[in-house]
Amino acid sequence: MKSFKLSNGMSVVCAGQTKSCSVALSVNVGHVNEPSLAIANLFERTLLIQSTGILPIFGGTMTAYTTGGSDIKSMMENLSSIFDVELTEEYLEMAKKAIVQQTMDTAPLTMRRMKLLYKHTAFGADLVRTTEEYLEAVNSYTLEDVCDFARTYYSMSNLRLIVVGDIGFEAVKKMSYDIFDGIP
Numbered sequence: 001m002k003s004f005k006l007s008n009g010m011s012v013v014c015a016g017q018t019k020s021c022s023v024a025l026s027v028n029v030g031h032v033n034e035p036s037l038a039i040a041n042l043f044e045r046t047l048l049i050q051s052t053g054i055l056p057i058f059g060g061t062m063t064a065y066t067t068g069g070s071d072i073k074s075m076m077e078n079l080s081s082i083f084d085v086e087l088t089e090e091y092l093e094m095a096k097k098a099i100v101q102q103t104m105d106t107a108p109l110t111m112r113r114m115k116l117l118y119k120h121t122a123f124g125a126d127l128v129r130t131t132e133e134y135l136e137a138v139n140s141y142t143l144e145d146v147c148d149f150a151r152t153y154y155s156m157s158n159l160r161l162i163v164v165g166d167i168g169f170e171a172v173k174k175m176s177y178d179i180f181d182g183i184p
Contacts (some may be wrong), residue, residue, distance in 0.1 A: 002169050006181040009157035014164075014172040022166025023075040024057070024066040025082070028160075029153040031062040037137040038099075039149050045095035046146060050085040053059050053078055070170070072165050079161075083183050087147050099138050103131060157184065 003013045034040040044056055044063060057064040100169075126162045136158065163172045 004173060004176075006156070006176060008181055008183060009108055009155070010183075011160040012176045012180075013160060013162045015162055016164055016168045017166055017168070018164055019165070019166060021070060021072050021075070021164075022066065023072060023079060023165075024064045024162045025079045026062055026064040026080045026162060027154060028062055028158045030058060030060045030062050032142075035152075036141075036145075036166055037150070038134055039118050039137075039141060039145065040153075041099060042092070042141055043146050043149050043154075045098055046087060046091050047082055047085050049094050051082055054082065072163060072167050073175050073179075076161070076163070076175055080179050080183065087143060087150060092141075092143050092146060098140055100135055100170055103135060121133055123157070133142065156180075 001013065001015050003011060005011050019168045029040055031038075031040055040063065044058075048054065048056060053067050054065050054080075055067065057066060065082060067075050067080055069078070161176060
């Protein structure tokens with residue numbers, strides 16, 4: 001495993017050569033360490049509404065984005081597209097509606113309860129919120145609130161790109177500089 005930093009502050013880890021390939025972009029924030037209740041989820045939804053082929057992985061204290069494929073360069077390019085999204089009132093409202101709908105649907109209620117139980121057990125009762133509190137928080141955020149969150153936590157120095165595949169370190173380094181280094 002080798003790592004390096006791009007000039008914009010983003011860390012890149014070349015985790016090794018394997019037959020299969022995988023690329024993930026990890027952000028050092030999640031629902032456990034977010035500055036305000038539900039704002040990480042709201043930003044992630046706003047981002048994912050505008051992205052295709054990118055899957056989120058929520059880990060509590062971090063969020064990762066990954067994409068499928070067999071070509072590491074195209075996977076890296078797809079992940080870099082999250083930096084091209086627009087933060088607008090329209091997308092923010094779409095994200096709020098999606099969160100409310102998912103929260104109110106019957107199927108996720110068991111998952112939501114399990115998530116709250118997990119938070120309560122692992123991190124203490126102060127992280128457990130009712131559904132009403134959660135949705136009230138989601139709907140209270142303004143576009144400026146979400147933009148502030150994005151500027152703070154989606155800065156390049158708070159991101160790590162992890163690449164695994166049938167590719168050498170120097171090739172990963174070149175592609176990383178070509179694709180990600182120009183992103184402020």
